[in-house]
Amino acid sequence: MTTQTVLAAAGGVSGGEQVTFWILAPLALIGAIGMVAARNAVHSALWLVLTMLCLGVFYVLQAGPFIGMVQIIVYTGAIMMLFLFVLMLVGRDASDSLIETLRGQRAAAILLGLGFAGLVGTGIYRALKGVTAVGLDQANAEGNVQGIARLLFTKYVFAFELTSALLITAAVGAMVLAHIERRKQDKMDQIATMNARFAPGNYPGPKPGPGVFATSSSVATPARLPDGRLTERSTPDILPVRELTAQEVSPKGTDK
Template sequence: MTTQTVLAAAGTVSGGEAVTFWILAPLALLGAIGMVAARNAVHSALWLVLTMLCLGVFYVVQAGPFIGLVQIIVYTGAIMMLFLFVLMLVGRGASDSLIETLRGQRIAALVLGIGFAGLVGTGLYRALAGGTAAGLTAANAEGNVQGVARLLFTKYVLAFELTSALLITAAVGAMVLAHVERRREDRMDQVATMKARFRPGNYPGPKPGPGVFATSSSVATPALLPDGRLSERSTPEILPVRELTAEDTTLKGTEK
């Protein structure tokens, strides 16, 4: 009998397993509540990632390393990252609207969700209570991983491919529904942007900083500082400095 079989058949819980459960169970519950309560779609997906990671560790602790690694690698590492990529791509960073399009839809969804969960839980309890597992010995004769792989890619290959197509369709549908396409007339090309910059009232170039007074549009005319001195950095060194006239001085006094 292998070590995994002994661990799975044991009726007692070891100390390490109990400590792992009491540490990760509150985190998994917190992630589930945060996923439902989060207003931001990206934050909701990240909370779900936390819950999936905790579930993967639970599977490993319960002597199921294969399903635990599948939970972490496939669901958390691939599918949830795909959903996050789609959410980031379509720009769903804003909070959802709290205005209900249908009156009472949140209460109805809560009642139906609780009722469905109770129905599924009751069905599983009546189906599994007092029963013993049959057929596991033959299924795991060549190994658990090998047996799951053989069934997955032979008997259930159609369901596997349909599930893959469903996930891809869901991702593409989320992109199509959430993507906001701007009208062609609302887009500004380079020519329209240039014309908008040079329209009357706009200034195409950088304006002088505060306290600097320009008296001419010539690059050879030095700027005046608030105290009346010339700004040496306002003219290139290779150009001769233009002498200020009386009109420039009068303009300087007026601007002050």
Template sequence: MSLLAQGALLAADNTVPTGEAVTFWILAPIALGGAIGMVLARNAVHSALLLVCTMLSLGVFYVLQAGPFIGMVQIIVYTGAIMMLFLFVIMLVGRHTRDSLIEVLRGQRLAAVILGVGFAMLLGTGLARGVGSVTAKGLDEANANGNVEGIAKLLFTKYIFAFEVTSALLITAAIGAMLLAHIEKKPGEKLDQKVLSRNRFTKGNYPGPKSGPGVFATSDSVATPAILPDGTFTERSVSKVVPARELTLTEARPKATNGNKQDGEIR
């Protein structure tokens, strides 16, 4: 990639270097095919993956156009983070999520088409006006002090206001999402790990694992036979090595933390 990027840097005249042309003609069909496939794919995950293909190709195109920083940022931010979040949501929703052909909201498709065309026209005219009035300075001047430095200088001087406004917007959105997803809890309603652990080891409590649900046991001693549903003991539950005997109430009592000394009358 660096070879190609430097090749692109050197190409000041209008001829396109071979490496750049080859990469373009390989990646352009992939990018376009990914975009078309994304719309046509029935499976939501496949759709997302095809979009990832397009985004990756775009990233390489940026690198080819001597913008290595924006190319890498495109790959890290768009494919690495944003599309990953999309995938997350799709996977959590379910693996058999397919497009339903039934229109749930009435007139939804018509509205989508009108808005889409409108948005495309707005974007197109805006871009045409913006690009048409700009005279290109050329790569040599733009990348004079290095690509990253050039972007940093513009971003933090000329476009600082737009940059800050965008970040404020993003933070607002993030906080809004957090507020909407937040569930209000009274203090002390949700016990955290520390509280649970302290409760477990309070004086007089039995801290060990308790017998599983459905087990009719009265003690944690191996010598205690289990109780059958009719209330009688079953000898099968006690190992032959252990002499079967009736335990006294004290012996059968579950062992507890050092708080036992308080109830000394039982011991």
């Protein structure tokens, strides 16, 4: 199979794998540093996306195409997207302030972080020095996806089910917390809303404007309803309703 032949052949590192690694490893590191260093929360999340994408490609490189793609789809595509969703709703100008509340905290954090990274790095390097990977071909013998499926549904089925039960409980819990109980009669669907809007006694449209007719342009002139009646809703309450007399609507003789 291509993925297996091109990628990690057990015991050796192929040229393509090395090139990909040395391109993506610095990128992943830059992403990690950028995530910590970025002041804007959304930028921070984007740096993390870069790191996760690189990790996904690393998994593919190490003959685990399924887990690599799942890393990209689930972590980068769905989970980070929801993170972004929340961050964007928080507000785009919510940058962190640079004022240290604890004196010397940043320097100490950098020092401790470097020390920890050095410890872990050297520890892993010394532990894995000269160790050759075995069993990769057997694990992928019947295909990567099939191998994972076999393990998930036989050996680790209990752990798998427990994890899914935990996740479902969390989802249901979140839904219960966010749920608002509404009485049945308070729920209005589209049809009910429209019926209520056009029910007798309710005026469906905006309030009619006061009359600007051919004879008058006064806000005191009430508007006419479709059947010709005058409506008081159109005039301000403080103004007396004033209807034009026959004399006022008669031609003034100026336009002759």
